[in-house]
Amino acid sequence: MTTQKLRVIHCGTGVAGRQALRAILDHPGLELAGLLVHGRDGDGRSAAALAGLPDGSGGAPGRVAATADFERIVATPADVVCYMLLLPDADRIEALLASGKSVVTTAGLMFPRWRDAATAQRLDRACRRGRSSFYVTGINPGWVDEVLPLTMSGLCRRIERIHIREYADCAQYPAPHILSVMGFGRPESELREGRLPDLAVMRDFFTQSLAALAHGLGLELDRIEESREVVAAPRDYDIKAGHIAKGTIGGQRWRWQAYAGGAPRIVQETYWITAFDLGEGWPRAGEYDNDTQWRVTLEGTPSLRCTFEPRYSFLDDTLARLAPDYNPSGLATAMAAVNSLIPVHRARPGLLCSADLPLPRCRQPAHA
DSSP states (O other): OOOOOEEEEEEOOSHHHHHHHHHHHHOTTEEEEEEEOSSGGGTTOBHHHHTTOOTTTTHHHHTOBOBOOHHHHHHSOOSEEEEOOSSOOHHHHHHHHHTTOEEEESSSOSOTTTTOHHHHHHHHHHHHHHTOEEEEOOBTTBIIIIIHHHHHHTTOSEEEEEEEEEEEEGGGOOOTHHHHTTOTTSBTHHHHTTOSOOOHHHHHHHHHHHHHHHHHHTOOOSEEEEEEEEEEOSSOEEETTEEEOTTBEEEEEEEEEEEETTEEEEEEEEEEESSSOOSTTSOOTTTOSSSEEEEEEEEEESOEEEEEOOOSOSSOTHHHHTOOSSOHHHHHHHHHHHTTHHHHHHSOSEEOOGGGSOOOOOOOOTTO
16 A cells, blocks of 8 residues: 655755755655745756755656745645745745645744734634644754653653753854854944844744743743843954954853743753853853753753753764764754654644644654
8 A cells, every 4th residue: 555645845955954855855755846945046956956966866856846936836736845944934934824735844933822913813814724734843942942841741740940951052153144143253332232133033933932832831921031141252263154353242141031920930041152161150161072952951840851962973973074964953953844744734724833743753764
């Protein structure tokens, strides 16, 4: 007996998007039906080429030609869309949902019911019109701060507080936005004067992710508070994205605190640094041996803690030196989306959270 493959439209071929495209082409239960690219440079190129694969890879789906024409994508018959463009476009997502295609994205709009009722209503109406579903995921926000705490909660009788801590060594990332958008290497005075980028999309993403976790736990929130703290670079140094001058911003910590019953019940902190040993309370040299790490702590009965980090291998250190053409965190982000496509297609229509879905899992290809 043969099982019909799920027809997938993929959007976005950035760092994580390209890995998602590869995974779709390789997945035994998925078939690429269309490919949307953001810029004209990719228009007309084959899916295999944009995935960085040899010509002819992926069979017929690998020969699907990319398009920058969004209306053409909306008209393409498909079951689900893997939407991995950098920023969420509510108008386009609404059009895809209304056309009958469920959407899984890593771009944001995780829980618009929290302080964005108008967008939530628009997307929900589109889901009802198209009998489709909408789900947001990723490594963090998404898996670390929603799926993982929900999974851990299954071992608890009572939870008093959840603390999620992210550490990222941004010195290892060559992306120019580390300086231009995130504000590293800029004078501290620009933060006080409101001249640093406010990262509104990122802030909304994290805020809504805490609200989604609270929803999954049945926790009624009073409010979510947000703060940003920076620390100055103690010396001049270079990172992969450029130069950090002494006295400019070398590290920053964002904190989101979700209150219920007047007390902080869920706290998420992100430590983003461009060097170690920036000051008291900041990550020290030797404290971490990976460029990204998360620690999730549930204080309760019993109390639980899980430390999570993606790597090339825990068994073979030589793999990292071989410079594989993927980043572990980027690939994990991609697979959070790809492994959710089938569960989302099978779910009820409407806006979904992780608590609404079975635990996504990796399905091994036949040749594995």
